Amino acid sequence: MISTSRAVFLSLALASLARAAEPVSWFRDVTPIFKRSCNGCHNPSKTKGGVDTSTYAGFLKPGKHGPSFVAGDPAKSPLIAEVIGKEPSMPKEGDPLSATEVALLERWVREGARDDTPADAYSTRLSAPPVYDAPPVINALAISPDGKWLAVSGYHEVLVFGLPGLRRAGRWMGESTRIESLAFSPDSKRLAMAGGAPARFGEVQVWDVATGNESAAWKIGSDSLYGISWSPSGDRLGVGGADKSVRVLGYPGGKELVKFDNHSDWTLQTAWLPGGGRLVSGSRDRAVKLIDAASGQFIDDINKLIEPVTCLALHPREESVVYGGAEGGLRIYRAKENQDRTAGNNDVNLVREFERQPGPVQSVAFSPDGVWVAAGLPTGEARIYQASDGKRVATLPKQEGAVFSLAFAPDSKRLYTGGFDGQLREFDPATGKLIATSQVAPPHAAGR
Ligand code: HEC
Incomplete structure (x- = not known):
């Protein structure tokens, strides 16, 4: 018989094995890494190097030196070159990505760099008109x-x-x-x-x-x-x-x-x-x-x-x-x-x-x-x-x-x-x- 703690350990290990077999998900795996380490400098209103990591559509657009990734080919993808190695050039400030994170990005590119963003991922649209428990503040x-x-x-x-x-x-x-x-x-x-x-x-x-x-x-x-x-x-x-x-x-x-x-x-x-x-x-x-x-x-x-x-x-x-x-x-x-201004006025x-x-x-x-x-x-x-x-x-x-x-x-x-x-x-x-x-x-x- 297996003890409970060993059973839990086994099922966790099996789950992570199963996860390892699944393709890396842009939405579930990659965006949290970018959100924490990259989006601060690479977003629609601040596109350092012409790169926007905040959405797939943004990341797909070539930066100043061309595309950030070549689907299927990590070796030709600046994304990987920038984050890999002992002293990676990205993130430009802050802690380098962990080996696990770099491996995830590498695998995402190798597996085809697919977009699996759900259609409603960025939507905050309500499905029904709001019900008010308190009167809404009138801003406008x-x-x-x-x-x-x-x-x-x-x-x-x-x-x-x-x-x-x-x-x-x-x-x-x-x-x-x-x-x-x-x-x-x-x-x-x-x-x-x-x-x-x-x-x-x-x-x-x-x-x-x-x-x-x-x-x-x-x-x-x-x-x-x-x-x-x-x-x-x-x-x-x-x-x-x-x-x-x-x-x-x-x-x-x-x-x-x-x-x-x-x-x-x-x-x-x-x-x-x-x-x-x-x-x-x-x-x-x-x-x-x-x-x-x-x-x-x-x-x-x-x-x-x-x-x-x-x-x-x-x-x-x-x-x-x-x-x-x-x-x-x-x-x-x-x-x-303000044309006729003088030192006095x-x-x-x-x-x-x-x-x-x-x-x-x-x-x-x-x-x-x-x-x-x-x-x-x-x-x-x-x-x-x-x-x-x-x-x-x-x-x-x-x-x-x-x-x-x-x-x-x-x-x-x-x-x-x-x-x-x-x-x-x-x-x-x-x-x-x-x-x-x-x-x-x-x-x-x-x-x-
Ligand atoms: C503190 C700001 C900052 C952060 C954080 C940052 N970057 Fe950058 N990034 C830059 C700047 C600035 C450039 C322009 C680089 C240059 O031209 O030297 C750049 C350029 C790039 C490029 C284009 C490289 C090329 O070939 O031109 C990529 C890809 C990139 N960053 C990816 C990332 C990734 C991935 C992260 C997160 C792991 C990240 N960056 C985090 C500032 C930042």
Whole structure:
């Protein structure tokens, strides 16, 4: 009779023998090695040597010196040459791969370097609409220019309402776990979303508002995207990102027309100036940059670099923007070259500085008539100012947790707010009076 421990040992040994006979799997065996030792330098946004080890499709693309592997021939595969030997050249930093790991890679190449990535391996798409046990944090809020639709970020989905009356009109799902920004096209026919899954992928989605059909879903880069905006003619989208970039994408094709890499920190907002020739971007690096939309050329910082830019909104008609900062600043700037700066004054575009806000400004909006500026605050308050003289005209009653998003109705007679507590509130901006509070999360029965 065999004792239990010997039986366990035997079955383990048999299992590993059986495994040894199985071909090496790209997905199960190779990707964990790459993930730990290689992807840090070889991913879609950082392709050292032109090599991307983060997906099979990426790894298949030749690097600067040609293909990384020759299926079936380890001796001709740079992948193996780079990791083998006493002082392997890869990983360039960190511990060399173990002999077992090198052997696995070698065998994977010899066995044909096949791709066995499951179809849904990188998908975070839900199979059914989410059911909310707690109201979703409202990161983003948008109202269509024709005043007929209001869109709110949910979890993995955009919740769409008809106005007036907040009729539930749609639940538009996607792969993004976080929805960071929403924008309706100037003709109100499309809704664009920027978001993604932090440290995994960025995504832009566009829906046809009349039908609720998804007209585009583009995975972009390997981190979340922020601050989406439509060009005035609706043929391009501007989007910022945790990868510090500003991208201009063609619509409907999705072609990347510009990738602007002049910021040194996350880019949280983009906005197009009238005419569509230029856009501005606001970043945690403290700059609001003016960019030539066609060439991607950096034109100038429009502002003096004072504090991280957390939110930004365009004036409805003029070439100016209002931005909120991480240290409580709230300022209007002309959106043009900072040309006449002198040693004494290097903030020549500053139009107005509002009173200091209690903490980082979370959201900001211009009313469509250009009369008001609204700011959402971490304290749960939102404040309304007169743009012309900076006077505070109303303080909205506190909600629980920060106000992450604000949107005015096109007639400027209503202001909607959303934030941490997941409630949509409707205010009269002239008086600051609360008109209605609504749950954005669908009732449970409807969610199942
Ligand atoms: C710290 C960064 C870093 C890490 C980690 C790293 N690499 Fe590299 N890798 C580079 C750089 C930089 C180059 C460009 C090499 C050069 O031109 O000298 C490169 C180039 C390569 C090339 C192309 C070689 C050629 O023929 O041009 C391959 C293949 C490669 N790396 C594989 C790997 C693998 C496999 C790992 C993980 C085991 C890895 N790298 C980890 C930085 C890194």
